[in-house]
Amino acid sequence: MPLEEELFPSTPGKFKDRNRHVHRCFASTSTIFLWALFLIAITASYLCFRSLVDGGNQYFSKHNWSKQIFESAKIRRTHGMSVLVTGAAGFVGSHVSIALKKRGDGVVGLDNFNDYYDVSLKKARKNLLSENSVFIVEGDINDMKLLVRLFEIAKFTHVMHLAAQAGVRYAMENPNSYIHSNIAGLVTLLEVCKNVPIQPAVVWASSSSVYGLNEKVPFSESDRTDQPASLYAATKKAGEEITHTYNHIYGLSITGLRFFTVYGPWGRPDMAYFSFTRNILQGKPITIYRAKNRVDLARDFTYIDDVVKGCIGSLDTSGKSTGSGGKKRGPAPYRIFNLGNTSPVTVPMMVGMLEKNLKVKAKKNFVVMPGNGDVPFTHANITSARKAFGYKPATDLQTGLKKFVRWYLSYYGYNQGKL
Numbered sequence: 001m002p003l004e005e006e007l008f009p010s011t012p013g014k015f016k017d018r019n020r021h022v023h024r025c026f027a028s029t030s031t032i033f034l035w036a037l038f039l040i041a042i043t044a045s046y047l048c049f050r051s052l053v054d055g056g057n058q059y060f061s062k063h064n065w066s067k068q069i070f071e072s073a074k075i076r077r078t079h080g081m082s083v084l085v086t087g088a089a090g091f092v093g094s095h096v097s098i099a100l101k102k103r104g105d106g107v108v109g110l111d112n113f114n115d116y117y118d119v120s121l122k123k124a125r126k127n128l129l130s131e132n133s134v135f136i137v138e139g140d141i142n143d144m145k146l147l148v149r150l151f152e153i154a155k156f157t158h159v160m161h162l163a164a165q166a167g168v169r170y171a172m173e174n175p176n177s178y179i180h181s182n183i184a185g186l187v188t189l190l191e192v193c194k195n196v197p198i199q200p201a202v203v204w205a206s207s208s209s210v211y212g213l214n215e216k217v218p219f220s221e222s223d224r225t226d227q228p229a230s231l232y233a234a235t236k237k238a239g240e241e242i243t244h245t246y247n248h249i250y251g252l253s254i255t256g257l258r259f260f261t262v263y264g265p266w267g268r269p270d271m272a273y274f275s276f277t278r279n280i281l282q283g284k285p286i287t288i289y290r291a292k293n294r295v296d297l298a299r300d301f302t303y304i305d306d307v308v309k310g311c312i313g314s315l316d317t318s319g320k321s322t323g324s325g326g327k328k329r330g331p332a333p334y335r336i337f338n339l340g341n342t343s344p345v346t347v348p349m350m351v352g353m354l355e356k357n358l359k360v361k362a363k364k365n366f367v368v369m370p371g372n373g374d375v376p377f378t379h380a381n382i383t384s385a386r387k388a389f390g391y392k393p394a395t396d397l398q399t400g401l402k403k404f405v406r407w408y409l410s411y412y413g414y415n416q417g418k419l
């Protein structure tokens with residue numbers, strides 16, 4: 001049994017001192033412990049709060065992120081626009097972004113940098129955009145929280161929607177990627193656009209492929225588009241119907257652009273003119289498709305600079321959306337335009353032009369067009385676009401391919417581009 005004195009010391013001094021020391025130690029340990037608990041609790045609730053606010057999105061926490069978006073979206077000319085360009089690291093997207101920025105419009109890019117084709121080319125385009133003061137957000141159009149945040153930071157007046165799963169034949173390999181980007185992603189983007197207080201006008205990329213098996217030439221916007229030959233075409237056609245409903249129900253201003261086989265510098269490596277160039281230079285054979293009756297396939301190849309002018313003309317004449325916060329306030333424009341070149345060229349002729357520019361003969365294998373989504377020919381009637389915003393393609397295939405080849409040789413380090 002401990003002595004009473006030990007329990008209740010009458011001579012507090014010594015004992016007290018000893019006890020005070022123990023007590024102090026205990027007190028300071030428990031204080032530290034409590035403080036640590038407090039700090040852990042604070043940190044945990046902050047992280048919890050951030051994840052609620054950010055939806056766990058890695059982008060938002062990046063240093064300077066919002067500021068870069070805000071700066072990039074700033075309009076620097078009178079009556080200019082602030083444009084969210086989706087697919088900005090893509091072929092058309094990068095060209096349009098730079099053109100808008102150069103004339104003083106605000107531009108913010110969005111791109112998921114997927115690996116459908118060489119990601120390093122997309123990164124190189126991103127660097128080019130960065131040199132032109134265009135900031136690209138790395139993210140997916142299906143990420144609604146990200147889109148909402150972008151609209152909170154920048155009050156976009158327009159959306160140039162070019163993000164898509166492109167390519168006609170790849171749809172047989174990976175059908176779901178077309179649904180993910182061209183259907184689900186489109187709907188997510190439109191949902192955000194219709195919900196914001198001041199709705200942007202939306203201009204987006206449809207495709208000449210919607211004409212499918214239409215045989216009436218040249219293709220006019222009023223021609224039938226109910227016979228798609230590929231899932232790619234079907235998703236673009238669906239996009240036209242989907243955007244129509246958002247225009248009808250919510251008052252979004254919509255312009256759909258039917259691009260006709262766009263080509264040029266910084267193009268897409270999956271397209272024929274690009275992959276043919278690579279193979280010809282590497283001495284590899286190329287496969288040229290033909291219709292069953294040995295008829296050559298033809299495309300209304302359209303040069304990138306002409307398409308950029310068409311995109312900008314569409315943005316300039318889009319008219320305003322009328323709705324706000326998901327409510328329609330009146331009718332808004334719904335438009336569809338062909339952006340083609342109006343002079344189709346056969347694929348073998350296109351190859352001949354490449355051979356001339358590359359000064360190398362191609363090793364050609366002609367095969368009957370497999371039933372993989374291709375259509376025999378495309379040919380645009382561009383009267384509507386000409387009337388609406390003076391669209392007038394100015395580059396023929398010969399000139400355009402020459403510019404492409406010059407870029408290709410320089411970009412991939414052949415001959416310092418001197419061919």
Ligand SMILES: O=C(O)[C@H]1O[C@H](OP(=O)(O)OP(=O)(O)OC[C@H]2O[C@@H](n3ccc(=O)[nH]c3=O)[C@H](O)[C@@H]2O)[C@H](O)[C@@H](O)[C@H]1O
Nearest residue numbers: 166167168207208209259260261271272287288289297374
């Ligand atoms: O305007 C569009 O809406 C589409 O244009 C583009 O599709 P296409 O017109 O099919 O272009 P592209 O693949 O360059 O084939 C060109 C020609 O070469 C033929 N072709 C192709 C490959 C091959 O190996 N051999 C061949 O003969 C082929 O049969 C075709 O006749 C875009 O890719 C597409 O995303 C979409 O935007």
